[in-house]
Amino acid sequence: MNVELVDLNEQDGPLRGRILDTVQSVITSSAFIGGSWVKQFESHFAEYVGANHCVGLANGTDALYVALKAFGIKAGDEVITAANSFIATSEAISMTGATPVFVDCQPDTFNIDPEKMAAAITGRTRAIIPVHLYGQPANLSRILEIARQFRCLVIEDAAQAHGACYQGRHVGTFGDCGCFSFFPGKNLGAYGDGGAIVTNNDEIATWIRMYANHGRLEKYSHEFEGINSRLDSIQAAVLSVKLTRLDQWTHDRRTIAKMYTERLRDIAITPTTGEGSEPVYHLYVIRVQNRDKVRDFLLTQGVSTGVHYPMPLPLLPAYRHLGYKPHHFETATQLSQEILSLPIHGGMSHEKVEYVVAKVSEAVRQAS
Numbered sequence: 405m406n407v408e409l410v411d412l413n414e415q416d417g418p419l420r421g422r423i424l425d426t427v428q429s430v431i432t433s434s435a436f437i438g439g440s441w442v443k444q445f446e447s448h449f450a451e452y453v454g455a456n457h458c459v460g461l462a463n464g465t466d467a468l469y470v471a472l473k474a475f476g477i478k479a480g481d482e483v484i485t486a487a488n489s490f491i492a493t494s495e496a497i498s499m500t501g502a503t504p505v506f507v508d509c510q511p512d513t514f515n516i517d518p519e520k521m522a523a524a525i526t527g528r529t530r531a532i533i534p535v536h537l538y539g540q541p542a543n544l545s546r547i548l549e550i551a552r553q554f555r556c557l558v559i560e561d562a563a564q565a566h567g568a569c570y571q572g573r574h575v576g577t578f579g580d581c582g583c584f585s586f587f588p589g590k591n592l593g594a595y596g597d598g599g600a601i602v603t604n605n606d607e608i609a610t611w612i613r614m615y616a617n618h619g620r621l622e623k624y625s626h627e628f629e630g631i632n633s634r635l636d637s638i639q640a641a642v643l644s645v646k647l648t649r650l651d652q653w654t655h656d657r658r659t660i661a662k663m664y665t666e667r668l669r670d671i672a673i674t675p676t677t678g679e680g681s682e683p684v685y686h687l688y689v690i691r692v693q694n695r696d697k698v699r700d701f702l703l704t705q706g707v708s709t710g711v712h713y714p715m716p717l718p719l720l721p722a723y724r725h726l727g728y729k730p731h732h733f734e735t736a737t738q739l740s741q742e743i744l745s746l747p748i749h750g751g752m753s754h755e756k757v758e759y760v761v762a763k764v765s766e767a768v769r770q771a772s
């Protein structure tokens with residue numbers, strides 16, 4: 405049997421007919437940029453997460469960048485984020501001219517450690533970007549409390565957490581802005597790049613809409629220089645169709661995660677759910693000894709796995725100039741050697757889940 409890490413054919417299969425019809429309508433309408441398809445998706449997604457505004461953007465990296473720009477983050481400022489994330493999070497900080505400040509994670513939830521985060525705040529800290537890693541909400545109550553105390557903005561990186569809830573409310577609505585990615589493999593993925601910012605702040609929403617569209621609302625009345633970072637109509641149309649299935653896929657992911665945890669808890673460290681958090685399992689990540697051996701064996705058995713991520717961001721060559729060392733990120737460094745992402749997606753057959761379970765058990769036995 406072959407099991408892909410993410411199988412979009414299996415997940416989207418039942419929706420493909422509707423998606424193709426919708427794409428056909430966009431092409432026939434020739435409204436490729438802006439217009440009703442984008443408006444409709446923005447309003448449905450805002451309603452879905454429970455925010456007043458949603459602005460579609462070209463990708464999730466831009467969403468983070470534009471959100472920081474909207475609040476005037478600039479050179480000389482510091483922005484705190486998690487050491488264990490995808491590089492887009494810290495790239496967005498650098499794009500504004502500000503300096504990323506990396507903080508270690510908690511060993512159980514893999515999310516940023518709020519107390520270490522508080523310790524990293526200086527007079528230059530303007531914002532914090534908690535990442536809801538693998539679809540699990542970060543400890544927002546403590547993070548917001550600390551941010552309020554030090555008057556820092558909170559920009560949520562919800563790129564992996566569409567539909568995840570914290571204390572009963574959707575992530576992305578707790579901070580000053582919530583940033584989403586619609587990269588194809590994300591829980592809500594386009595058929596190309598896409599992203600969005602959600603916020604309850606009217607003024608910020610308008611500024612973001614203008615900045616991402618050459619500093620204008622009307623055709624040639626540019627109020628300031630912006631950029632071109634728009635969600636296009638074909639992607640918006642695809643996303644509108646797929647949004648109708650997101651809750652079902654989340655339900656599937658939670659069921660699969662439960663199966664994995666019940667069957668693997670005795671042979672690997674399975675995910676821990678933080679208090680008040682309802683994760684959406686963008687990734688299902690276990691910890692095993694001899695991870696690379698386990699991974700190689702699984703590949704010979706047709707099971708694709710992933711490592712998210714193999715190196716803490718501050719230790720990458722890209723951040724050599726910041727001078728961080730592994731001992732600054734003991735937890736993230738250790739995790740990076742043990743983590744293994746197992747196949748998961750909406751509509752994944754339980755037969756495949758059982759196959760992965762059997763092969764992981766075999767692999768762990770072989771590798772020890």
Ligand SMILES: *Cc1c(COP(=O)(O)O)cnc(C)c1O
Nearest residue numbers: 463464465490492493563585587
């Ligand atoms: C995917 C991702 C992003 C960036 O999204 P793109 O749409 O690929 O630019 C940002 N942060 C995290 C944590 C992500 O996983």
